[in-house]
Amino acid sequence: MAKKLSTITPYLTAYHKGILFARSDFAFAPDDNALTRDLKRCPGYYSPMRNPRLAEPLCKHVFDKIHKPLNALLAKLAGIPLNDLRHLRDYYKDNPVYIAVVGDAIMLPQIVYQNYMEPLDEKEPIAYTGGGTPSDFIYGDIDPIPYDWSNLANDTFSYYPYQENIVGRIIGWDVQDVSALINRVIFYYDIINKLGDWKDTAANLVGGGQDFQRPPIRYFIFGTLLHLTPRGEPMKYWTGYGEVFLKRTEEVVLKPMGFKVLSAYDTEAALVGFTDNALEKIKKSCLLNRLLFFKGYIKKLVGQDVVKGKEYVERSNLIWLNAHGNQHVFMAPGPYLVAAGLGGPILHRILLQIVPNVMGGFLGPGYHLVNLGEYSTRNVENLNLGPSLVWIESCVVGRMEGVYPTESGFQAFLHAGAAAVIASSTGSNIAGGYLEPKKHRYDLPWTVWRAYLNTTRNMKKGIYPDSHFGYLIFEEMCKGLMKNATVGLAFRNAKNAYLPKDANWTLWWNPPLGENLKDIYSKEMSKSKKDRMLKAKYISFQEYALYGDPAFNPYIPGEAS
Template identity: 20%
Template sequence: MKKFSLLIVLLFLGAGFAGCIGGDNGEEEGAAGVSPEEMDALLSSASERNPFDGAVLLSPNQPILGLVAAPAACWYDSEGMHKLPLIVADTQEESKFLAKTGATEVAMLGFTTKPCCESREFATRFFKSADTVLMVRESDYALGISGAPLASYLNLPLLVVDEEERCGAMAEALDSLGVKNIIALGGNAAVSAAAYGYEVIVLETRDEMEDALLGVVSEKLGGVDYIAMTNPYDALDSPPLSSETNSFEAEITNVQLIAAGERFSAYGEPFATFDFQVAGGINHIRADAIVTETTAPYAEGGVEPIIGLALYDPAGVYLGFGSSAGFEVGSTYVETLAIGHPGTYKAEVYAHFGTKGLSPVVAPSSGVSAVSMKVRVDVCVEEQESPKMALSPNLSMIAPYLAAARGGTLLAGDFGFIGDAYANASAGNAAMPGYNKNLHGFVNAKVGENIGAIEEYLDRMEVCGLKEGYLAGPAWLSLVGGANSIPMYYYPTESEPWPEDGVGLPADLPYSTLDPLDEDGNIILSIGRMAAPSIDDLSELAARSLFYDDYRSAYETSAPLWGSRFLFLFGEGFAEMGGVFHQVPYAAEVAQHGFYPLVVGDEANGRTASEAAGYYTGSNYIEIIVHGNWFIYAPVIYGPDAYSQQIDTAHVNGWDLGPSVFITSACHTGRTDSVPADQALSLAFIRAGVNCYIGATRGTGSESQTQVFEDALIKDDLSVGEAFRLLKQEQIAPPSYQIRTLYGDPAFNPYEPNNV
């Protein structure tokens, strides 16, 4: 084996690379003794692909194969970029994207044998020949992800190996492809590659892979507008040291009257409590509450039971909350991490089965609840060696593909705050940062480190001549990961809200200012958080964004006016004054740009009326001004039963929406910190089909204005990331300046009827 240094790798990719390393691509022998003849051989590396014009379906259970899928679904050649949809799902039938676009041929990856075998079969399926391949050890996903986009840009297969010894089937595949060189991603891969007798180029560290990628992009494209930032450790899990599940059952019987906004129990209590034990050490706690039986008068009347679940530590400290409105009808769950905090914990279940309606502004709320139900609470306590809890695991799987498909680069690393250092910072606690302000300093320090990593990456881009053009352009930064994997910064609050609302002001803002202390709108980068309840949902979002025109056209076959419909929805009969002073006049303005605006409120904006009228399914742009929380929002005036008409995660999860732009002036509806990803309303709308969701992570007020963002999209035809950057630059009033968050691909540019 010949082990070439990173210097040689950069040199063989061409003269444009020399600027990235300050070197000279002349006739002198390279630092590792590479002759001009050997350099010419590397420069002439080539591949020929087999024809395929379908989609790639990737199993969510094999993160390492996300690296293999990237060059299969996106590649560059002399004609430019080519891309195919990359969908992550257990079956083809689960994909809305594939169903709507009618993909006729689907290549499946990760469903049959071991990753090494599947990567080998994929290489020979997609490539007729390739004189160079990339190779990564199966255990090196977190490292190899940084080199994976190279395979797309160089149009080469990426192979997975799981052992040091020579594999006969792999050797046959390499021989059939006509391989002469192997680019090894990491030292482990280099050891494996050596067994096959080819020349081996070793990119041993993450920095070497990233520098190589920057050089390739500089050589191939001459510039870059997009950086995907991801944390590959969201896909690494280890079995618990021990696991114990205890189940508790209770019957809740209660009659409750609600008058003048107050609750009065006429019979029984609406809650039940359960105690459970947690030992010392590092423990992941998940408590599930489930309605197993109900015999209340409303059981056959179409009214749904609502249960809430709260957890408390041995000292009575609030650990988290879940509602069946935020998960599934009749069930919910709460999870947290307890670090060195043993003792007796408490789970409390609250039940409501009945009506509650009218506006707290226009008229005091009133109603009745008649509860007669059996509930079961299952508490699972898993002891961990090191703390781990990715709210949305495996999202990094899509990052190499997304980076290449956007003509961008990839910045990967351990950007999360949960790890060994967290175990020390959180010792003696069981509340996550969203419920524990004592951890905000620790989390903020991690965000500071992440900002430092971005700044260092920009400096390395400058060496390659990429930084100036990046910052002068859209400067898209896509945060591919959940709020534990790439944490938000917590700004302080003067007063604390209700416990379930969370503490502090969590924000992605510092990733765009590169300065957490900025208060003046000095927004540098156009950011968006690519997050979803699952990797399946995120791959659908990526496909809808990258193949937007195809998907939009397919969706409009069932909603012909969708692209031109702008929905304005307000609450409290114009008591939300934005309905009067913004939505009505702005509706008239967007009509001048080809939209068909629709302004709705009062009884028309409840869930039943909205579903029947197709307000959400039929609208490209959706703007709401209402009261909300992280799992619901309430238009408020819709008769005597608000609970049955609220828009909540439990029901939005079942909706099928278009690739819309969803803009909210509503408290908390953008919260994703310290709450399960599949309970967050913002991410439920992403799952339902929305391409861009803007919401506040905590309470907001009259400063929550959105017209700057909308004007930038409609009048200036900007991407959502650029429009969001402009909004932040012009609207700097707190707290919206800090907490308003964009979920979606920042490079996504939606359709407007005047921009065609």
């Protein structure tokens, strides 16, 4: 996969005056010796992504061949007996060290936790995105419960799992990419001092399709009668949630950091838009388009003068990207654009009442219009990024296990010049996609509007909804960066603060969507009250990984001196 990355490690070690710890048996390349607990072999694909049986021997390998030797080294450095695990854990909790994991998921594999939403299931594996939650958490965890990689895996000496040490994974398309990544950190201030106001700018890009309702009449029509929507699955109908959290991110998170904020929502947040020439070609491509493709209307939705994604990310030091995607690509436009492309505004409004019910709102007359502005590997690799810190809040885009490097969505950002990327390896959670107050699981038009008006009135007073799931971790990390913490330390502290803060919050549902989730949503429909959904919160704790040097200390305009 990513070859010869280890050749860079001596230089990184020398720069940080650290220790190089490497062993050939860290790698996991399954053969006939990779056995399950009942001593069965695991023929087939080389990765748990498409061969769930491998998850058990893989996780055991990581625990026995990497975690235990790493703990032994840490114990020796601290002068603490290895069998005094509590003392060792407490020592590194208060005195964390930086651990840079240099290599891909074969050379230095990740633990793959069970995932109730996207399970490791031998009988019905999730073939495209893979099941389970691949995680680098174990590289920083002193005291995991041995051989527990369940959805709710805990630690030995803490109520919630806790990451003692500071971890980041250094990876790239090839050794040249990784060399460039390390150099961007070493010469960071030399680089940014030549970029003008780039260092004082942040991009706040939030995709459409973040809003969710459970409208009873539409359930009857599209679920019971037409069988287009699984019973219980939330539908992507407007609640104002996405717009509110776009504004919240700007006012509550980024502006207090001292940034000039460039914000874009839905189609505006796409990477690029259509030129007049491209729209003309689409118009003339077939008889149907000549009759029903209104190029002037589409230009207003996703023309090159409307779309701001490329401009904003290239101008920004800190980048928050919130969208729908997978391990290869993510896209900002939601059902609003997917429902377009057939007729003008009247037909568009009609289709907008139908599209969210078909394949989670991803299929409609305008689904092809999304492709041009998607954040694909080919589009992103040609960006001219500064040494940015990028948080990608999208399903699966951070998954590297079973993914060829040049086809990896997050690695394209590193290739294009970013200094560090944080992304999730599985289906990331949306905090309901609705606004409060919401007293019942079903939604009616007046209850949705009441919640929206209540929220916007409060926002005018400076009162915003609370953050949850990955967004809460991002916000906590930003607070740490304001205190002049490195990205690795700020990220570690944010993760450790997450579960104690969010575990008791209750909600009606937590997308993502998917055919494999229909049984889960069906069970949720029987609930008469909100639930903690603790398994989903553990997934949020486990799924995010820092890709970059954990000792990287980005410039923040408003940070404490």
